[in-house]
Amino acid sequence: MDDSSCLELVGAPASLSFPDLCANCGHAASDRLLVERRFPVRPHGSPRGFRRIAVHVPFCRACVAAHRRQLPRLSLGAYLKAFFHASALLPALASAAAAVLVGLRIETLRLDQKQGTLIALTVFFALTSLLCLRAASRQLRVWTIRPTQVTESFLFSRDLSRGFERERHSYTLRNIGFAAAFESSNAGRRWDRTSRSTRWSASLRNLVFAVIALAALGWWLVTVGESWSHVAPP
Numbered sequence: 352m353d354d355s356s357c358l359e360l361v362g363a364p365a366s367l368s369f370p371d372l373c374a375n376c377g378h379a380a381s382d383r384l385l386v387e388r389r390f391p392v393r394p395h396g397s398p399r400g401f402r403r404i405a406v407h408v409p410f411c412r413a414c415v416a417a418h419r420r421q422l423p424r425l426s427l428g429a430y431l432k433a434f435f436h437a438s439a440l441l442p443a444l445a446s447a448a449a450a451v452l453v454g455l456r457i458e459t460l461r462l463d464q465k466q467g468t469l470i471a472l473t474v475f476f477a478l479t480s481l482l483c484l485r486a487a488s489r490q491l492r493v494w495t496i497r498p499t500q501v502t503e504s505f506l507f508s509r510d511l512s513r514g515f516e517r518e519r520h521s522y523t524l525r526n527i528g529f530a531a532a533f534e535s536s537n538a539g540r541r542w543d544r545t546s547r548s549t550r551w552s553a554s555l556r557n558l559v560f561a562v563i564a565l566a567a568l569g570w571w572l573v574t575v576g577e578s579w580s581h582v583a584p585p
């Protein structure tokens with residue numbers, strides 16, 4: 352029998368309050384683990400990109416140890432595959448090489464306009480390299496941070512909000528004690544389909560839809576009217 356609890360909360364997962372309890376067993380938490388999920392940007396179309404959502408979830412010492420034991424060991428082939436998937440790695444290395452090459456031409460004892468340009472270029476390439484490295488480390492993390500039975504005790508959905516609504520996610524929580532504490536910590540974030548703001552968002556969506564439909568109708572009538580005015584009388 353599945354005893355997990357489900358709830359829907361408004362706001363990004365990382366912005367929520369977490370009780371000092373282990374999400375897996377409900378005992379006192381000692382550490383936090385990064386729980387990360389990736390969702391297609393367009394869930395119903397061809398997935399061209401992913402939105403990464405990560406949150407630090409509390410766990411107890413025993414569950415953290417169990418999570419580390421359950422982590423799959425990556426083979427050399429998997430590491431190589433990860434390396435080739437980190438598309439930001441190549442520009443990071445190229446920018447670092449450019450920073451070194453330009454930096455070697457700087458003469459510290461002579462400070463004229465040319466030297467100033469070289470210093471500015473070195474800083475630019477170094478910063479570009481750092482930004483690309485940051486992006487590459489995120490791409491590589493997809494391969495190294497894997498869900499385990501422990502971290503799957505805290506599951507969250509993609510953003511379920513519709514037009515003019517605040518971001519919201521549904522949560523599936525394995526441990527009932529943690530779920531109750533988590534729910535009371537975020538009591539003000541519970542999504543209510545009958546609340547005034549939800550109804551206001553729905554009315555605004557309907558209004559925008561009606562305006563678009565009327566504009567389309569008006570455009571069609573004008574186009575048809577113009578085509579009729581060009582028809583020569585018999």
Ligand SMILES: [Zn+2]
Pocket residue numbers: 373374375376377378410411412413414415
């Ligand atoms: Zn635990």
